[in-house]
Amino acid sequence: MIDAGGLYERYKELQSYVGWTEEDARRVAATATLLEPYLYALIEDFYAEIERHPNARKVITGGAEQIARLKGTLTQWIRDLLSGAYDTTYVTRRWKVGLRHVEIGLEQVYTNVALSRLRTGLVQSLHESWRGAGRDLKETVRSLDKLLDLDLAIIEDAYQAEYAARLQRTERLATLGQVAGGVAHELRNPLNVVKTSVYYLVNARNPTDDKKTEHLRRIERNVELADGVITALSNFARLPLPEMRPIDLESMMREVLELNPPGDRIEVVLNSPPGLPGGLGDASQLRIALGNLVRNARDAMTQGGRLEISLRSEADRVVIEVADSGTGMDEAELVRIMEPLYTTKTRGLGLGLAITRSIIDKNQGTIQVESQSGRGSTFTVRLFAAPVEGDQ
Ligand code: HEM
Numbered sequence: 451m452i453d454a455g456g457l458y459e460r461y462k463e464l465q466s467y468v469g470w471t472e473e474d475a476r477r478v479a480a481t482a483t484l485l486e487p488y489l490y491a492l493i494e495d496f497y498a499e500i501e502r503h504p505n506a507r508k509v510i511t512g513g514a515e516q517i518a519r520l521k522g523t524l525t526q527w528i529r530d531l532l533s534g535a536y537d538t539t540y541v542t543r544r545w546k547v548g549l550r551h552v553e554i555g556l557e558q559v560y561t562n563v564a565l566s567r568l569r570t571g572l573v574q575s576l577h578e579s580w581r582g583a584g585r586d587l588k589e590t591v592r593s594l595d596k597l598l599d600l601d602l603a604i605i606e607d608a609y610q611a612e613y614a615a616r617l618q619r620t621e622r623l624a625t626l627g628q629v630a631g632g633v634a635h636e637l638r639n640p641l642n643v644v645k646t647s648v649y650y651l652v653n654a655r656n657p658t659d660d661k662k663t664e665h666l667r668r669i670e671r672n673v674e675l676a677d678g679v680i681t682a683l684s685n686f687a688r689l690p691l692p693e694m695r696p697i698d699l700e701s702m703m704r705e706v707l708e709l710n711p712p713g714d715r716i717e718v719v720l721n722s723p724p725g726l727p728g729g730l731g732d733a734s735q736l737r738i739a740l741g742n743l744v745r746n747a748r749d750a751m752t753q754g755g756r757l758e759i760s761l762r763s764e765a766d767r768v769v770i771e772v773a774d775s776g777t778g779m780d781e782a783e784l785v786r787i788m789e790p791l792y793t794t795k796t797r798g799l800g801l802g803l804a805i806t807r808s809i810i811d812k813n814q815g816t817i818q819v820e821s822q823s824g825r826g827s828t829f830t831v832r833l834f835a836a837p838v839e840g841d842q
């Protein structure tokens with residue numbers, strides 16, 4: 451819904467842009483009685499033109515009743531235009547024209563050309579009815595022009611806002627569909643494994659202890675997998691505001707590596723220069739963000755490789771570089787890599803890097819990635835350095 455106060459402020463700003471003054475309002479108001487006898491013909495012409503254009507005509511689906519209403523509405527619209535009072539109610543009504551048009555499916559171009567036609571008609575009628583000096587007529591036409599331009603600006607604004615809101619709704623629905631599909635897919639696999647193992651444990655005759663343990667372990671692993679999917683989703687869905695505190699980056703990175711072990715085939719190097727200042731951020735969130743980077747690096751090095759994590763300070767920032775010697779990415783992948791639901795892996799929701807980026811953003815940091823296909827990738831995270839004690 452629109453905020454009438456904000457809309458009015460916007461209108462006033464646009465008025466000042468076109469140089470609208472009280473004098474303009476007075477001049478326009480003086481035309482109301484002159485133009486009144488022409489309104490009927492102007493509206494008839496307006497509607498006749500709609501009739502000639504199938505793309506405009508097709509939005510009138512309510513028959514004679516709607517046509518009568520439309521003509522009445524338009525007559526009122528012109529009377530309001532010439533009323534001289536351009537208050538919040540006036541502007542809100544103008545805005546609603548755009549909204550209503552989007553609702554009925556009238557393309558914006560038809561509003562524009564219809565307004566152009568109406569403008570010509572109004573000016574012509576003014577010429578015919580004018581009894582005063584030619585110079586005053588010129589001034590009056592200029593005022594009317596400004597007013598019509600302002601009306602069109604507000605109507606167009608409403609069109610744009612409504613289109614943008616609709617697009618957002620559509621995109622949200624599409625994303626929701628994708629997420630639902632991804633979650634269903636990711637949960638179905640582990641649940642199927644659990645189901646099969648439970649079936650075995652319930653029905654097997656005299657299973658050996660080893661077999662029982664094997665199935666229980668499988669259940670445990672797959673419940674963890676399913677739990678991981680849900681954790682990733684809830685991390686993404688509601689990321690609380692970070693609690694910004696000084697963080698010892700080296701020990702945080704050690705914890706991250708412990709929580710996300712890269713595996714035996716990957717050589718891990720952690721470079722941390724002495725005297726490195728602390729970072730500023732929410733440690734529990736950053737552990738998730740950096741854990742995703744470590745896991746991604748691991749997944750890019752299925753054949754083994756080297757994971758090098760380098761910490762350094764840079765002006766008022768601290769930098770965390772996570773470099774792997776894995777498969778790397780080409781240009782096209784690089785562009786999309788942090789989009790939610792984008793993944794190059796056969797498994798996974800594609801939320802890891804999107805979560806990482808969102809966490810880093812909220813922690814007032816930045817993240818960049820460089821990569822070469824076949825050579826590996828480097829993710830660079832920059833956070834604010836924690837203020838040194840006594841420095842504040
Ligand atoms: C100068 C350009 C135009 C202006 C100023 C204008 C003005 C308006 C206004 C004030 C409304 C009522 C909005 C509300 O419900 O609050 C409206 C509705 C509507 N307009 Fe326009 N309009 C213009 C062009 C057009 C054109 C070219 C068409 C082509 C078919 C059109 C079709 C309609 C229709 C079908 C409705 C809905 C009427 C109803 O069911 O109540 N308009 N318009």
